[in-house]
Amino acid sequence: MIARRTVLSLAAVSFSALVFASPACAQFAKPEDAVRYRQSVFVVMGAHMGRLGAMAQGKIPFDARAARHSAQVVETMARLPWEGLTPATESLESHAKPELFRNMDDVERLVEALNVETAKLPAAAGSLDTLRTQVGATGKACKACHDKYRQKI
């Protein structure tokens, strides 16, 4: 049990290190580039979550191949935008509330919870029933962060 906890803990550290610990200057020339990058990722993720949601709600026909494709895109996208949440971007207008940047530990926790759900999406895309359940769980994980740290602009 201790060993298992250690592995999980190491995995969490490794994930956080990869996603959050990169200095902004190493990845983005300007804070504006970081905002543009993360917003672009959210546009792509949102488009494909929208397609999965439309299938889950019966607004478009279920198509396992298209669902799997969109699920894989969402899984990939959900790992990307967080490195764009650098302190240097706090003063720029965006959907990020100012308090986000003062609660990065909480944001990391919410991102990790999101990634647990998005990682299940591709396998869940095989049937409408499993897709519907997993789209719901993923949507909840999105909303948990949006409710606390996303604002309208």
Added chain:
Amino acid sequence: MIARRTVLSLAAVSFSALVFASPACAQFAKPEDAVRYRQSVFVVMGAHMGRLGAMAQGKIPFDARAARHSAQVVETMARLPWEGLTPATESLESHAKPELFRNMDDVERLVEALNVETAKLPAAAGSLDTLRTQVGATGKACKACHDKYRQKI
């Protein structure tokens, strides 16, 4: 040889069908959404190609793990934006030259050539030498389409 050609041909048809044959209305509510989607994909792809290019040119240290991550993102992104190139978007201001929409067969050919190169990127990211070669080949495939169909705005 005939069998191999048939397989390749079927693969090409399948790829084109997936990428180009979806009616715009099925994927995007408005032409503006299609433009925003494809531009967002290009921002994400460009950010990660930029990182690979910086490693290839020695501007930042080679890091096999980071290179593989960026290579995988580029490979995924390079399959996405083309469905946003719908005829309904021709009248909207964007980097797409008007003649792009009258030469979709040629665009498909260039996209397929790009995807051949981006598919090789993740394996090539294992060493600086192979990465440098494959970033060069990928950049050429990007440029082949940009030279013909991309404009400044």
